[in-house]
Amino acid sequence: MPNNHFKKGELYSFITGKASTAIARRLQKKFNLAGLNITIEQWSVLYHLWKEDGQSQQQLCNATFRDKPSITRLVDNLERLNLVKRVPSESDRRINLIYLTRQAQKLEEETMQIADETLNEALRSVSPDRVDVCKEVLQIVYDNLK
Amino acid sequence: MPNNHFKKGELYSFITGKASTAIARRLQKKFNLAGLNITIEQWSVLYHLWKEDGQSQQQLCNATFRDKPSITRLVDNLERLNLVKRVPSESDRRINLIYLTRQAQKLEEETMQIADETLNEALRSVSPDRVDVCKEVLQIVYDNLK
DNA sequence: TTTGGATAGTTGCACAAACAACTGTATGCC
Protein backbone atom coordinates (compact mmCIF):
# COMPACT_ATOMS: atom_id res chain seq x y z
CA MET A 1 0.00 0.00 0.00
CA PRO A 2 1.59 3.25 -1.10
CA ASN A 3 2.24 6.04 1.30
CA ASN A 4 -0.20 8.83 0.48
CA HIS A 5 0.86 11.09 3.24
CA PHE A 6 -0.33 14.50 2.16
CA LYS A 7 2.05 17.38 1.75
CA LYS A 8 0.89 20.46 3.56
CA GLY A 9 -0.61 23.08 1.29
CA GLU A 10 -2.44 20.52 -0.76
CA LEU A 11 -4.91 19.96 2.01
CA TYR A 12 -7.12 22.90 1.58
CA SER A 13 -8.52 22.62 -1.92
CA PHE A 14 -9.38 18.98 -1.55
CA ILE A 15 -11.33 19.49 1.62
CA THR A 16 -13.17 22.62 0.65
CA GLY A 17 -13.94 21.46 -2.88
CA LYS A 18 -13.20 24.81 -4.48
CA ALA A 19 -13.50 23.30 -7.95
CA SER A 20 -16.97 21.87 -7.45
CA THR A 21 -18.05 25.06 -5.71
CA ALA A 22 -16.89 27.01 -8.75
CA ILE A 23 -18.75 24.68 -11.10
CA ALA A 24 -21.95 24.90 -9.08
CA ARG A 25 -21.79 28.69 -8.95
CA ARG A 26 -21.25 28.98 -12.67
CA LEU A 27 -24.11 26.60 -13.37
CA GLN A 28 -26.42 28.49 -11.02
CA LYS A 29 -25.54 31.72 -12.76
CA LYS A 30 -26.38 30.19 -16.13
CA PHE A 31 -29.70 28.91 -14.82
CA ASN A 32 -30.53 32.38 -13.58
CA LEU A 33 -29.55 33.99 -16.85
CA ALA A 34 -31.75 31.53 -18.70
CA GLY A 35 -34.64 32.59 -16.46
CA LEU A 36 -34.76 29.17 -14.80
CA ASN A 37 -36.00 29.63 -11.30
CA ILE A 38 -34.39 26.59 -9.68
CA THR A 39 -31.39 25.97 -7.46
CA ILE A 40 -28.59 23.54 -8.24
CA GLU A 41 -29.71 21.37 -5.35
CA GLN A 42 -33.24 21.21 -6.70
CA TRP A 43 -31.83 20.43 -10.14
CA SER A 44 -29.79 17.58 -8.70
CA VAL A 45 -33.00 15.97 -7.42
CA LEU A 46 -34.72 16.44 -10.77
CA TYR A 47 -31.64 14.93 -12.43
CA HIS A 48 -32.24 11.62 -10.67
CA LEU A 49 -35.96 11.71 -11.33
CA TRP A 50 -35.30 12.21 -15.04
CA LYS A 51 -33.24 9.04 -14.91
CA GLU A 52 -36.02 7.23 -13.02
CA ASP A 53 -39.33 8.81 -12.14
CA GLY A 54 -41.35 7.84 -9.09
CA GLN A 55 -38.53 7.23 -6.63
CA SER A 56 -39.08 7.29 -2.88
CA GLN A 57 -37.52 10.04 -0.81
CA GLN A 58 -35.15 7.49 0.68
CA GLN A 59 -33.98 6.48 -2.77
CA LEU A 60 -33.37 10.14 -3.53
CA CYS A 61 -31.34 10.40 -0.32
CA ASN A 62 -29.05 7.63 -1.53
CA ALA A 63 -28.85 8.97 -5.06
CA THR A 64 -28.03 12.53 -4.07
CA PHE A 65 -25.90 11.70 -1.00
CA ARG A 66 -28.12 13.80 1.27
CA ASP A 67 -29.85 13.01 4.53
CA LYS A 68 -33.58 12.64 4.94
CA PRO A 69 -34.37 16.12 6.26
CA SER A 70 -32.56 17.67 3.32
CA ILE A 71 -34.63 15.68 0.86
CA THR A 72 -37.85 16.44 2.73
CA ARG A 73 -37.19 20.14 2.30
CA LEU A 74 -35.96 19.94 -1.26
CA VAL A 75 -39.12 18.01 -2.17
CA ASP A 76 -41.16 20.60 -0.24
CA ASN A 77 -39.67 23.36 -2.35
CA LEU A 78 -39.94 21.44 -5.61
CA GLU A 79 -43.57 20.72 -4.81
CA ARG A 80 -44.18 24.41 -4.14
CA LEU A 81 -42.68 25.17 -7.55
CA ASN A 82 -45.02 22.60 -9.10
CA LEU A 83 -42.12 20.53 -10.36
CA VAL A 84 -42.81 17.32 -8.45
CA LYS A 85 -45.70 15.67 -6.65
CA ARG A 86 -45.66 13.39 -3.61
CA VAL A 87 -47.78 10.29 -4.19
CA PRO A 88 -48.30 7.91 -1.25
CA SER A 89 -47.21 4.38 -2.09
CA GLU A 90 -50.07 1.88 -2.33
CA SER A 91 -48.06 -0.99 -0.93
CA ASP A 92 -46.30 0.75 1.94
CA ARG A 93 -47.96 3.68 3.57
CA ARG A 94 -44.71 5.00 5.02
CA ILE A 95 -43.40 5.78 1.58
CA ASN A 96 -43.89 8.80 -0.68
CA LEU A 97 -43.16 8.27 -4.34
CA ILE A 98 -41.96 11.43 -6.04
CA TYR A 99 -43.20 12.08 -9.56
CA LEU A 100 -42.17 14.76 -12.02
CA THR A 101 -44.84 17.13 -13.29
CA ARG A 102 -45.27 17.95 -16.96
CA GLN A 103 -43.52 21.23 -16.22
CA ALA A 104 -40.43 19.51 -14.82
CA GLN A 105 -40.25 17.11 -17.76
CA LYS A 106 -39.93 20.12 -20.01
CA LEU A 107 -36.86 21.35 -18.09
CA GLU A 108 -34.70 18.31 -18.77
CA GLU A 109 -33.31 19.13 -22.17
CA GLU A 110 -32.52 22.78 -21.52
CA THR A 111 -30.89 22.29 -18.14
CA MET A 112 -28.84 19.31 -19.27
CA GLN A 113 -27.53 21.33 -22.15
CA ILE A 114 -26.56 24.15 -19.82
CA ALA A 115 -24.84 21.69 -17.50
CA ASP A 116 -22.94 20.19 -20.41
CA GLU A 117 -21.85 23.62 -21.51
CA THR A 118 -20.73 24.49 -17.99
CA LEU A 119 -18.58 21.38 -17.74
CA ASN A 120 -17.03 22.10 -21.10
CA GLU A 121 -16.06 25.53 -19.84
CA ALA A 122 -14.73 24.03 -16.63
CA LEU A 123 -12.62 21.44 -18.41
CA ARG A 124 -11.38 23.69 -21.19
CA SER A 125 -7.79 22.74 -22.04
CA VAL A 126 -7.82 19.54 -19.97
CA SER A 127 -7.18 16.39 -21.98
CA PRO A 128 -9.89 13.71 -21.78
CA ASP A 129 -7.59 11.12 -20.25
CA ARG A 130 -6.66 13.47 -17.45
CA VAL A 131 -10.32 14.13 -16.84
CA ASP A 132 -10.81 10.38 -16.62
CA VAL A 133 -8.06 10.00 -14.03
CA CYS A 134 -9.56 12.82 -11.99
CA LYS A 135 -13.01 11.29 -12.16
CA GLU A 136 -11.67 7.89 -11.08
CA VAL A 137 -9.77 9.34 -8.15
CA LEU A 138 -12.82 11.25 -6.94
CA GLN A 139 -14.90 8.08 -7.23
CA ILE A 140 -12.39 6.18 -5.10
CA VAL A 141 -12.36 8.97 -2.53
CA TYR A 142 -16.12 8.79 -2.35
CA ASP A 143 -16.09 4.99 -2.03
CA ASN A 144 -13.41 5.15 0.65
CA LEU A 145 -15.43 7.48 2.81
CA LYS A 146 -19.12 7.00 2.13
CA MET B 1 -7.98 22.42 -28.45
CA PRO B 2 -9.35 18.98 -27.62
CA ASN B 3 -13.03 18.30 -27.54
CA ASN B 4 -14.02 17.81 -23.92
CA HIS B 5 -17.66 17.24 -24.55
CA PHE B 6 -18.91 15.46 -21.48
CA LYS B 7 -20.55 12.08 -21.70
CA LYS B 8 -23.86 11.97 -19.88
CA GLY B 9 -23.70 10.22 -16.53
CA GLU B 10 -20.40 11.85 -15.69
CA LEU B 11 -22.06 15.13 -15.08
CA TYR B 12 -23.49 14.58 -11.69
CA SER B 13 -20.51 13.87 -9.47
CA PHE B 14 -18.46 16.70 -10.85
CA ILE B 15 -21.15 19.26 -10.25
CA THR B 16 -22.28 18.12 -6.85
CA GLY B 17 -18.79 17.48 -5.52
CA LYS B 18 -19.71 14.25 -3.79
CA ALA B 19 -16.06 13.55 -3.04
CA SER B 20 -15.37 16.82 -1.28
CA THR B 21 -18.68 16.55 0.55
CA ALA B 22 -17.64 13.12 1.78
CA ILE B 23 -14.25 14.43 2.89
CA ALA B 24 -15.79 17.38 4.72
CA ARG B 25 -18.30 15.17 6.51
CA ARG B 26 -15.65 12.73 7.60
CA LEU B 27 -13.46 15.55 8.84
CA GLN B 28 -16.35 17.13 10.74
CA LYS B 29 -17.10 13.80 12.37
CA LYS B 30 -13.50 13.48 13.48
CA PHE B 31 -13.51 17.00 14.90
CA ASN B 32 -16.63 16.18 16.86
CA LEU B 33 -15.19 12.91 18.15
CA ALA B 34 -12.08 14.78 19.29
CA GLY B 35 -14.33 17.16 21.22
CA LEU B 36 -13.43 20.05 18.93
CA ASN B 37 -16.35 22.38 18.81
CA ILE B 38 -15.74 23.95 15.40
CA THR B 39 -17.22 23.56 11.94
CA ILE B 40 -15.23 22.78 8.82
CA GLU B 41 -16.02 26.23 7.48
CA GLN B 42 -14.68 27.86 10.64
CA TRP B 43 -11.61 25.64 10.43
CA SER B 44 -11.03 26.74 6.84
CA VAL B 45 -10.81 30.34 8.01
CA LEU B 46 -8.45 29.44 10.84
CA TYR B 47 -6.37 27.48 8.30
CA HIS B 48 -5.59 30.67 6.40
CA LEU B 49 -4.94 32.64 9.57
CA TRP B 50 -2.45 30.01 10.70
CA LYS B 51 -0.64 30.60 7.43
CA GLU B 52 -0.78 34.37 7.93
CA ASP B 53 -2.27 36.02 10.99
CA GLY B 54 -3.91 39.43 10.93
CA GLN B 55 -5.56 39.28 7.51
CA SER B 56 -8.46 41.54 6.57
CA GLN B 57 -11.88 40.06 6.01
CA GLN B 58 -11.54 40.81 2.31
CA GLN B 59 -8.30 38.84 2.17
CA LEU B 60 -10.08 35.97 3.85
CA CYS B 61 -12.83 36.21 1.24
CA ASN B 62 -10.28 35.70 -1.51
CA ALA B 63 -8.41 32.97 0.32
CA THR B 64 -11.48 30.93 1.17
CA PHE B 65 -13.42 31.63 -2.03
CA ARG B 66 -16.38 33.01 -0.09
CA ASP B 67 -18.30 36.27 -0.34
CA LYS B 68 -18.18 39.07 2.19
CA PRO B 69 -21.36 38.27 4.10
CA SER B 70 -20.19 34.69 4.56
CA ILE B 71 -16.93 35.86 6.06
CA THR B 72 -18.66 38.42 8.26
CA ARG B 73 -20.73 35.68 9.82
CA LEU B 74 -17.94 33.14 10.07
CA VAL B 75 -15.83 35.76 11.86
CA ASP B 76 -18.84 36.56 14.06
CA ASN B 77 -19.06 32.93 15.09
CA LEU B 78 -15.31 32.52 15.52
CA GLU B 79 -15.28 35.62 17.68
CA ARG B 80 -18.11 34.25 19.81
CA LEU B 81 -16.05 31.09 20.27
CA ASN B 82 -13.09 33.24 21.36
CA LEU B 83 -10.96 31.95 18.50
CA VAL B 84 -10.35 35.22 16.67
CA LYS B 85 -10.51 38.91 17.40
CA ARG B 86 -11.43 41.79 15.09
CA VAL B 87 -8.88 44.60 15.35
CA PRO B 88 -9.58 47.83 13.43
CA SER B 89 -6.76 48.73 11.09
CA GLU B 90 -4.82 51.82 12.10
CA SER B 91 -4.17 52.94 8.55
CA ASP B 92 -7.61 52.33 7.05
CA ARG B 93 -10.65 52.54 9.22
CA ARG B 94 -12.77 50.50 6.82
CA ILE B 95 -10.67 47.44 7.50
CA ASN B 96 -10.83 44.85 10.26
CA LEU B 97 -7.73 42.78 10.78
CA ILE B 98 -8.50 39.33 12.12
CA TYR B 99 -6.15 37.90 14.69
CA LEU B 100 -6.02 34.43 16.21
CA THR B 101 -6.40 34.11 19.94
CA ARG B 102 -4.07 32.02 22.06
CA GLN B 103 -6.82 29.42 22.14
CA ALA B 104 -6.96 29.17 18.35
CA GLN B 105 -3.20 28.93 18.07
CA LYS B 106 -3.38 25.81 20.20
CA LEU B 107 -5.79 24.16 17.75
CA GLU B 108 -3.47 24.19 14.77
CA GLU B 109 -1.44 21.09 15.39
CA GLU B 110 -4.29 18.83 16.42
CA THR B 111 -6.67 19.81 13.63
CA MET B 112 -4.02 19.67 10.93
CA GLN B 113 -3.15 16.18 12.05
CA ILE B 114 -6.80 15.15 11.87
CA ALA B 115 -7.11 16.69 8.42
CA ASP B 116 -4.00 14.85 7.27
CA GLU B 117 -5.39 11.60 8.61
CA THR B 118 -8.70 12.22 6.87
CA LEU B 119 -7.05 12.78 3.52
CA ASN B 120 -4.99 9.65 3.94
CA GLU B 121 -8.19 7.70 4.49
CA ALA B 122 -9.78 9.40 1.49
CA LEU B 123 -6.86 8.64 -0.80
CA ARG B 124 -6.21 5.12 0.43
CA SER B 125 -5.11 2.96 -2.51
CA VAL B 126 -4.68 5.90 -4.89
CA SER B 127 -1.17 6.28 -6.25
CA PRO B 128 0.51 9.64 -5.62
CA ASP B 129 0.87 10.46 -9.29
CA ARG B 130 -2.85 9.95 -9.87
CA VAL B 131 -3.53 12.23 -6.92
CA ASP B 132 -1.30 14.80 -8.57
CA VAL B 133 -3.19 14.61 -11.84
CA CYS B 134 -6.48 14.99 -10.00
CA LYS B 135 -5.20 17.96 -8.06
CA GLU B 136 -3.95 19.63 -11.24
CA VAL B 137 -7.22 19.10 -13.07
CA LEU B 138 -9.20 20.55 -10.18
CA GLN B 139 -6.88 23.54 -10.11
CA ILE B 140 -7.45 24.15 -13.82
CA VAL B 141 -11.20 23.85 -13.37
CA TYR B 142 -11.02 26.42 -10.62
CA ASP B 143 -8.87 28.75 -12.72
CA ASN B 144 -11.19 28.32 -15.70
CA LEU B 145 -14.23 29.40 -13.75
CA LYS B 146 -13.24 31.65 -10.90
C1' DT C 1 -51.34 -11.81 18.22
C1' DT C 2 -48.74 -8.87 20.46
C1' DT C 3 -44.68 -6.49 20.88
C1' DG C 4 -40.13 -4.69 19.81
C1' DG C 5 -37.04 -3.23 16.39
C1' DA C 6 -36.35 -1.31 11.87
C1' DT C 7 -37.64 1.92 8.31
C1' DA C 8 -39.81 6.33 5.96
C1' DG C 9 -40.66 10.68 6.56
C1' DT C 10 -41.18 15.25 9.31
C1' DT C 11 -39.90 19.00 12.48
C1' DG C 12 -36.83 22.03 15.30
C1' DC C 13 -32.47 24.01 15.78
C1' DA C 14 -27.85 25.89 14.59
C1' DC C 15 -24.88 26.94 11.00
C1' DA C 16 -23.63 28.29 6.33
C1' DA C 17 -24.13 30.39 1.42
C1' DA C 18 -25.74 33.66 -2.19
C1' DC C 19 -27.79 37.85 -3.36
C1' DA C 20 -29.24 42.58 -2.70
C1' DA C 21 -29.26 46.66 -0.22
C1' DC C 22 -27.12 49.29 3.05
C1' DT C 23 -23.33 52.22 6.06
C1' DG C 24 -19.03 54.12 6.58
C1' DT C 25 -14.46 55.23 4.82
C1' DA C 26 -10.93 56.21 1.39
C1' DT C 27 -9.31 58.21 -2.84
C1' DG C 28 -8.79 60.57 -7.11
C1' DC C 29 -10.36 64.33 -9.90
C1' DC C 30 -12.37 68.95 -10.71
Added chain:
DNA sequence: GGCATACAGTTGTTTGTGCAACTATCCAAA
Protein backbone atom coordinates in the same frame (compact mmCIF):
# COMPACT_ATOMS: atom_id res chain seq x y z
C1' DG D 1 -12.18 71.70 -0.56
C1' DG D 2 -16.00 69.08 -2.54
C1' DC D 3 -17.85 65.34 -5.04
C1' DA D 4 -18.13 60.94 -7.45
C1' DT D 5 -16.62 56.51 -7.18
C1' DA D 6 -14.70 52.52 -5.32
C1' DC D 7 -13.96 49.62 -1.46
C1' DA D 8 -14.68 47.12 3.40
C1' DG D 9 -17.81 45.41 6.07
C1' DT D 10 -22.80 44.53 7.86
C1' DT D 11 -27.68 43.17 7.68
C1' DG D 12 -31.97 40.89 5.84
C1' DT D 13 -33.96 37.23 3.23
C1' DT D 14 -34.22 32.71 1.08
C1' DT D 15 -32.33 28.32 0.57
C1' DG D 16 -29.75 24.33 1.90
C1' DT D 17 -27.30 21.01 5.46
C1' DG D 18 -26.55 18.10 9.53
C1' DC D 19 -27.99 16.44 13.78
C1' DA D 20 -31.39 14.90 17.13
C1' DA D 21 -35.87 13.86 18.33
C1' DC D 22 -40.23 12.65 16.90
C1' DT D 23 -44.52 10.05 14.43
C1' DA D 24 -46.31 6.54 11.65
C1' DT D 25 -45.91 2.21 9.56
C1' DC D 26 -44.06 -2.29 8.68
C1' DC D 27 -42.37 -6.80 9.89
C1' DA D 28 -40.70 -10.65 12.35
C1' DA D 29 -40.11 -13.37 16.44
C1' DA D 30 -41.91 -14.89 20.84
